[in-house]
Amino acid sequence: MLRLTELKLPLDHPPEALPAAIVARLGVAPEEMIDFAVWRRGNDARKKSAILLVYTVDVTLKDEAAVLDSFAGDPHIKPTPDTSYTLPVTAPVGWSGKRPVVIGAGPCGLFAGLILAQMGFRPIIVDRGKVVRERTKDTWGLWRRGVLDPESNVQFGEGGAGTFSDGKLYSQIKDPRFLGRKVLDEFVRAGAPEDILTEAHPHIGTFRLVTMVESMRETIQSLGGEYRWQHRVEDILIGTRPDGTRRIEGLRFQTGETLEADHVVLAVGHSARDTFAMLHDRGVHIEAKPFSIGLRIEHPQSWVDKARFGACAGNPILGAAAYALSHHCRNGRTVYSFCMCPGGRVVAATSEEGRVVTNGMSQYSRAEFNANSGFVVGIDPARDYPGHPLAGLALQRALEEKAFVAGGSSYAAPGQTVGDFLAGRPSTKFGVVQPSYKPGVTPTDLAAILPDFVTEAFREALPVFGRQIANYDHPDAMMTGVETRTSSPIRITRGRDGQSLTLPGLFPAGEGAGYAGGILSAGVDGIKAAEAVAASLVRQ
Numbered sequence: 001m002l003r004l005t006e007l008k009l010p011l012d013h014p015p016e017a018l019p020a021a022i023v024a025r026l027g028v029a030p031e032e033m034i035d036f037a038v039w040r041r042g043n044d045a046r047k048k049s050a051i052l053l054v055y056t057v058d059v060t061l062k063d064e065a066a067v068l069d070s071f072a073g074d075p076h077i078k079p080t081p082d083t084s085y086t087l088p089v090t091a092p093v094g095w096s097g098k099r100p101v102v103i104g105a106g107p108c109g110l111f112a113g114l115i116l117a118q119m120g121f122r123p124i125i126v127d128r129g130k131v132v133r134e135r136t137k138d139t140w141g142l143w144r145r146g147v148l149d150p151e152s153n154v155q156f157g158e159g160g161a162g163t164f165s166d167g168k169l170y171s172q173i174k175d176p177r178f179l180g181r182k183v184l185d186e187f188v189r190a191g192a193p194e195d196i197l198t199e200a201h202p203h204i205g206t207f208r209l210v211t212m213v214e215s216m217r218e219t220i221q222s223l224g225g226e227y228r229w230q231h232r233v234e235d236i237l238i239g240t241r242p243d244g245t246r247r248i249e250g251l252r253f254q255t256g257e258t259l260e261a262d263h264v265v266l267a268v269g270h271s272a273r274d275t276f277a278m279l280h281d282r283g284v285h286i287e288a289k290p291f292s293i294g295l296r297i298e299h300p301q302s303w304v305d306k307a308r309f310g311a312c313a314g315n316p317i318l319g320a321a322a323y324a325l326s327h328h329c330r331n332g333r334t335v336y337s338f339c340m341c342p343g344g345r346v347v348a349a350t351s352e353e354g355r356v357v358t359n360g361m362s363q364y365s366r367a368e369f370n371a372n373s374g375f376v377v378g379i380d381p382a383r384d385y386p387g388h389p390l391a392g393l394a395l396q397r398a399l400e401e402k403a404f405v406a407g408g409s410s411y412a413a414p415g416q417t418v419g420d421f422l423a424g425r426p427s428t429k430f431g432v433v434q435p436s437y438k439p440g441v442t443p444t445d446l447a448a449i450l451p452d453f454v455t456e457a458f459r460e461a462l463p464v465f466g467r468q469i470a471n472y473d474h475p476d477a478m479m480t481g482v483e484t485r486t487s488s489p490i491r492i493t494r495g496r497d498g499q500s501l502t503l504p505g506l507f508p509a510g511e512g513a514g515y516a517g518g519i520l521s522a523g524v525d526g527i528k529a530a531e532a533v534a535a536s537l538v539r540q
Helices: 017-026 064-070 107-119 132-145 179-189 206-222 273-281 301-312 391-406 418-423 452-468 519-539
Strands: 002-010 033-044 052-061 077-079 101-103 124-126 226-228 233-240 246-253 258-260 264-266 286-288 291-300 326-328 334-348 358-362 370-379 413-417 441-443 478-483 490-492 506-508
Touching: 002 017, 002 064, 017 033, 017 052, 052 064, 064 077, 101 107, 107 179, 107 206, 107 264, 107 519, 132 206, 132 334, 179 206, 179 519, 206 226, 233 273, 264 519, 273 286, 273 391, 273 490, 291 301, 291 334, 291 358, 291 391, 291 452, 301 334, 301 370, 326 452, 334 452, 358 370, 358 478, 370 452, 370 478, 391 413, 391 478, 413 418, 418 452, 418 478, 506 519
Parallel strands: 101 124, 101 264, 124 226, 264 506, 413 441
Antiparallel strands: 002 052, 002 077, 033 052, 233 246, 246 258, 286 490, 291 370, 291 478, 326 334, 334 358, 334 370, 413 478
């Protein structure tokens, strides 16, 4: 089988145009092609008057060797790689060792648990939150009534933070083993639409993610896995070996229970601040890492569609338009769009009392009125939060507390129009772009919340982005604060064997440990963590 990439056809091409284009590109007669399948489909909208669909296809020919020879130097015609996943090890027959434990039931923990279960190691998955249906009720309690449950919210509980997001399933990580395909295949088995396997920028949306997470939980349990909900890890139990080295020996929960474990995947997500502090106190090596801070910005989705697709806006093949923007500012900062959610809403994403955090969410249809995106500035430890590995957490909290007070100390968020922000005056009302954040948005001056360098960078970047996306800097465009949890502000360092550098038996993984960003990359890292645990278990 051959893989043919960068095959471009007009947006409105008929179905028969694709096989015709394949044989024309390969220079073979139609009867020489046995079959083909679309591996990926995206679009090229750089020319709005001539938008193209861009295909990657796998083709079966009668004489593939001859075609490969004739296109030997062509990077777009190669043998199709093997993207199947094979378990690297399985539990020995009759295996009865200590069961591995996974802390966290977000995308990383979910795939770590799934792979360990498929290998036959019967993992125990513990999570401080609740099952996804109960967690959804608690999350809506904040959005509708302003009532926060610190243990069951957008950040904590089954499915992790990705459950209440756009459900984006693409990443820019290097993936030579095609582990991302394993993630997508498992999602389809769990009920995701099959188009996530072929779309260049697949997404699912919250409602579908809920049922998929439940299905995957059932699969893990059917393979011998076990879940323990509302179990927050308060401490790790550490033993000292005869040679003086330390090793994890178990966990203690807020319930007072303990659990013996010498292989623990730490997949707690980027908001488990109390867990990070506990680990640091217990001597687990942690280092500060860069992340980004800023706001959420909203525009009517119709504005974005027209700016990106011109007369083709609204075409069902294209769907709701997205964008990705970046600008290097004169003050040395970089402003960029983050986690863009077409046809979605801005949501309350705090997990701590007295703090306001924003995030973006879309359903599978992406049919809501506004588009929203993170509008953020990159920051780094040496320049912005030096002196302590957990200093980034303190910076996040300080900004979130300011946002809480500016919003009225009720979990309403502070907001401002772009016109008022650029003019340096507080907003007193909003214009044609109405904010989507619930439980509400209070007009204010966001510059009073943000660091001065962020405000300066934003005021420079907005007109630049407005020249790239028409109306991006429209005076009525809506900004809501604050966006602080773009990624983990710490990294829990690990070696090539996947284990903590200072505590063997602990396998830091996913977003919280600083090794992923988003659902797909977190799932991939969960697979790697499971493989590392299994390799260690088999060596024992």
